[in-house]
Amino acid sequence: xxxxxxxxxxxxxxxxxxxxxxxxxxxxxxxxxxxxxxxxxxxxxxxxxxxxxxxxxxxxxxxxxxxxxxxxxxxxxxxxxxxxx
Numbered sequence: 642x643x644x645x646x647x648x649x650x651x652x653x654x655x656x657x658x659x660x661x662x663x664x665x666x667x668x669x670x671x672x673x674x675x676x677x678x679x680x681x682x683x684x685x686x687x688x689x690x691x692x693x694x695x696x697x698x699x700x701x702x703x704x705x706x707x708x709x710x711x712x713x714x715x716x717x718x719x720x721x722x723x724x725x726x
Contacts, residue, residue: 648721649714651695658683696722 647655665681672679699718 649717 647659662681662683665679669679699722703715703718
């Protein structure tokens with residue numbers, strides 16, 4: 642799910658995934674006349690340690706008093722935490 646959809650505070654990860662999809666689409670236009678097809682495979686979710694790290698970072702951000710504006714995002718952060726844990 643992290644490939645085709647953007648989630649808060651994961652911009653660098655999403656940028657790399659979106660870049661691969663865009664690269665594949667662009668390349669498919671370039672090589673189409675040669676009969677070459679380009680596919681980008683976006684596999685389903687896999688539970689890895691990355692999700693645990695994301696959860697820990699979100700909890701830390703919510704508790705950090707320096708993040709005064711974080712309260713505006715707390716509902717979305719909690720939804721993301723429920724989805725990833």
